[in-house]
Amino acid sequence: MQLLFALLALGALRPLAGEESHWCYEIQASNYSCLGPDRWQEDCQKSRQSPINIVTTKAEVDHSLGPFHFSGYEQRKARVVENNGHSVMVLLGDEEISISGGGLPARYRATQLHLHWSRELDRGSEHSLDGERSAMEMHIVHQKETGTSGNEAQDSEDSIAVLAFLVEAGPTENEGFQPLVTALSAVPTPGINTTMAPSSLWDLLPPEEELRHYFRYMGSLTTPACSETVVWTVFQEPIRLHRDQILEFSSKLYYDQERKINMMDNVRPLQHLGDRSVFKSQAAGRLLPLSLPTLLVPTLSCVMAGLLR
Incomplete structure (x- = not known):
């Protein structure tokens, strides 16, 4: 009888162990017994x-x-x-x-x-x-x-x-x-x-x-x-x-x-x-917004004109 109970206990644990060894995302790990990203194995x-x-x-x-x-x-x-x-x-x-x-x-x-x-x-x-x-x-x-x-x-x-x-x-x-x-x-x-x-x-x-x-x-x-x-x-x-x-x-x-x-x-x-x-x-x-280069051209032109006076 004790052996029977032991076998039943092992059988009950196997699905749970399988779930815990399966990888999942964090949203799943908070609801099920599975391995969230911080516990992923292999590489x-x-x-x-x-x-x-x-x-x-x-x-x-x-x-x-x-x-x-x-x-x-x-x-x-x-x-x-x-x-x-x-x-x-x-x-x-x-x-x-x-x-x-x-x-x-x-x-x-x-x-x-x-x-x-x-x-x-x-x-x-x-x-x-x-x-x-x-x-x-x-x-x-x-x-x-x-x-x-x-x-x-x-x-x-x-x-x-x-x-x-x-x-x-x-x-x-x-x-x-x-x-x-x-x-x-x-x-x-x-x-x-x-x-x-x-x-x-x-x-x-x-x-x-x-x-x-x-x-x-x-x-x-x-x-x-x-x-x-x-x-x-x-x-x-x-x-x-x-x-x-x-x-x-x-x-x-x-x-x-x-x-x-x-x-x-x-x-x-x-x-x-x-x-x-x-x-x-x-x-x-990342490219500059179109308006910024457009503004820079006349600004730089004015600066250069001032320097050449």
């Missing part, structure tokens, strides 16, 4: 982690950071969208979508895109620029193609390239994003997928000519196992969605099958930059 405690705050004035110009070459981004397809319990993900792995250029050492093939967000419009992005966060952040994840560079080592520090786009609230609806926003209602809980209306990746992004301004650093995945194998590109030009579109992510998606916790604040806290450097393409950086 998550190493020194070259992501996301980071990018101080734009300290980023070093790297002249090798030229324009990207986007292949397959124009393809209009009906893609699978799924709620994976941590975010909403669009699957791209079966398609011929890739990037090269942009200072990358090889060609990288797209595997998926996903987003991070909050109900607050200034705390939903993982990266921040000069201490300011945005409403959302979208990541397009790419895997290095073999045979496209001289270094074919597996799990190298540049085996993954992530394009990060900050998302801000704008005055009008973003029609290109609407197929994904509409699909959210069909994937409310983890493990569910649907097919969104046909669209292209360019429908989700700013115009290509606006993507020449970006920041670059070496970091990690922002979810466990936090592998330090990522070439990060954070674009300066944001995506703009209407506020109502942004809030659909928090209201339509849930972390749990019981729909007790809305999926929001799926954001890893900022990590220390340490001894890493952040680089920028030649044109990247």
Whole structure:
């Protein structure tokens, strides 16, 4: 009889132990027995982690950071969208979508895109620029193609390239994003997928000519196992969605099958930059407002005229 009670006790503990070993975001950790960001394991405690705050004035110009070459981004397809319990993900792995250029050492093939967000419009992005966060952040994840560079080592520090786009609230609806926003209602809980209306990746992004301004650093995945194998590109030009579109992510998606916790604040806290450097393409950086240079020209002209008298 004592043995039976012991076995029952062990059986009761196993699900709890499983929950406690599963990683989650802080909003989940406060409601369930799971590992919040400060307790993430594997590589998550190493020194070259992501996301980071990018101080734009300290980023070093790297002249090798030229324009990207986007292949397959124009393809209009009906893609699978799924709620994976941590975010909403669009699957791209079966398609011929890739990037090269942009200072990358090889060609990288797209595997998926996903987003991070909050109900607050200034705390939903993982990266921040000069201490300011945005409403959302979208990541397009790419895997290095073999045979496209001289270094074919597996799990190298540049085996993954992530394009990060900050998302801000704008005055009008973003029609290109609407197929994904509409699909959210069909994937409310983890493990569910649907097919969104046909669209292209360019429908989700700013115009290509606006993507020449970006920041670059070496970091990690922002979810466990936090592998330090990522070439990060954070674009300066944001995506703009209407506020109502942004809030659909928090209201339509849930972390749990019981729909007790809305999926929001799926954001890893900022990590220390340490001894890493952040680089920028030649044109990247905070630009002066148009009115200021306009005022400076006549002012400097008057000063020069005075000096020449």
